[in-house]
Amino acid sequence: MMRGAAFALIKRDMLLARKQGGGAGAALGFILAVMVLVPLAIGPEQALLQRIAPGMMWLALLLAVLLTSDRMFQQDFEDGSLDVMSMGHLPFELVTLIKALAHWLTVGLPLALITPPLGLLLNIDVYQMPTLWGTMILGSLALSMLASIGGAVTAGLRRGGLLVSLLILPFYVPVLIFGVAAATASLGPTSSTPALIVLSAITLMSVVVAPWASATALKAYLR
Amino acid sequence: MTLPQRLKAENLACERGGRLVFSNVNFTLNAGEMLELRGANGSGKSSLLRLLAGLNLASAGLISYENGSPDLSLAEQAHYIGHADANKPALTVSENLNFWTTFLGGSQTQLQAFNLEVLADDQALLLSSGQRRRLALSRLHCAHRPVWLLDEPDVGLDSASRLILQNHIARHLDEGGIALVATHAEFGFKAAKTLNMGERQ
Numbered sequence: 055m056m057r058g059a060a061f062a063l064i065k066r067d068m069l070l071a072r073k074q075g076g077g078a079g080a081a082l083g084f085i086l087a088v089m090v091l092v093p094l095a096i097g098p099e100q101a102l103l104q105r106i107a108p109g110m111m112w113l114a115l116l117l118a119v120l121l122t123s124d125r126m127f128q129q130d131f132e133d134g135s136l137d138v139m140s141m142g143h144l145p146f147e148l149v150t151l152i153k154a155l156a157h158w159l160t161v162g163l164p165l166a167l168i169t170p171p172l173g174l175l176l177n178i179d180v181y182q183m184p185t186l187w188g189t190m191i192l193g194s195l196a197l198s199m200l201a202s203i204g205g206a207v208t209a210g211l212r213r214g215g216l217l218v219s220l221l222i223l224p225f226y227v228p229v230l231i232f233g234v235a236a237a238t239a240s241l242g243p244t245s246s247t248p249a250l251i252v253l254s255a256i257t258l259m260s261v262v263v264a265p266w267a268s269a270t271a272l273k274a275y276l277r
Numbered sequence: 278m279t280l281p282q283r284l285k286a287e288n289l290a291c292e293r294g295g296r297l298v299f300s301n302v303n304f305t306l307n308a309g310e311m312l313e314l315r316g317a318n319g320s321g322k323s324s325l326l327r328l329l330a331g332l333n334l335a336s337a338g339l340i341s342y343e344n345g346s347p348d349l350s351l352a353e354q355a356h357y358i359g360h361a362d363a364n365k366p367a368l369t370v371s372e373n374l375n376f377w378t379t380f381l382g383g384s385q386t387q388l389q390a391f392n393l394e395v396l397a398d399d400q401a402l403l404l405s406s407g408q409r410r411r412l413a414l415s416r417l418h419c420a421h422r423p424v425w426l427l428d429e430p431d432v433g434l435d436s437a438s439r440l441i442l443q444n445h446i447a448r449h450l451d452e453g454g455i456a457l458v459a460t461h462a463e464f465g466f467k468a469a470k471t472l473n474m475g476e477r478q
Contacts, residue, residue, distance in 0.1 A: 058379050058382075059380045059382065061379075062375075062376050063376075063380060065376075066365075066368070069368065069372070070365060070367060073367040073368070074367045129365075133363055134359055134360075134361025134362060134363040135364075137327075137330070137363065138357065138380075138416070139380070140332065141330060141331065141353060141357060142380050142381055142382070143349075143353055143381075277333055277334050
């Protein structure tokens, strides 16, 4: 019965993301804009672009996910859906986990898949692509999970975007550091494995902590 | 043979934003009984229903629910229909209701309960406010839950739909359920107990 409820929820959220649009499309546009504009702003020096490319791509991905996070719970909070969800048999922590997972599947994952190829605009080395794909897919899950905390804390605020950014940014710092470190190391003499391991650890921890934190924040709102 | 249920509230008080909304609320509801909540705007009818649904915290008092499922909380055995109707405008009527049916652990969607079959494939966006209300009320039949908490359920309903709603409540009570209904209109149940929440405190 609980599994049925979980599948129903993830199906509904993905259907809503498709029908309402907005989220992933706007974020993709943002990433595309960064990729196109950075070479114009920095200048066409290929070696320099190649050096800063992984950092720029990670930054674009991170800010794009952040852009969509304030909507994660807001509508469900306003139209009373969260009230009813808190009365179901599914623990509320699982509800927030599933909603964050749906956010990852509809926003984080597609962006993580599309960003490395877009990095060709920044003259990235093609040998970096597999590492970038790996770290971004892994890291975007952490980004979505952490974004759910921000979305939950600002669910009842009309314009929570600014607050989400300020709240979540500190949590994004380690994801950014180790994501970029792994991608950069894949070119140099050092191994990218240590950074990858730390990134995996951060992702796993965010999957455990974020649903609990957002459930607590949302319950405080409902009361 | 299951024992008849009983919902009991003793000395309930609720505080919202530092203001005491109500205090000293007592009632006992046995299986098949209904409680009509009356009172002025702001007297705490909605707060009391949300409190029973586990969506508010009581600042004092005790709620006990006897002979329900032992491993479920009261909130998990109650349907709460509040002012917000918890439906997504982008989804169709049947998509909305199918989701709640599965989520709340029911087996079959009851579109016919409030005559929504003809609207099944319409987006909820296109519904009138009365139809939206009927869609929200259809949640009552998504899964069987013994306690119904209805916050002004008749707002926006036409007289035919009101009658349907009254019939549903009557049948629910006949089957040994419990209902709490906040309302300004006369619901006209002879058996109904009335709790007057009084003026805004």
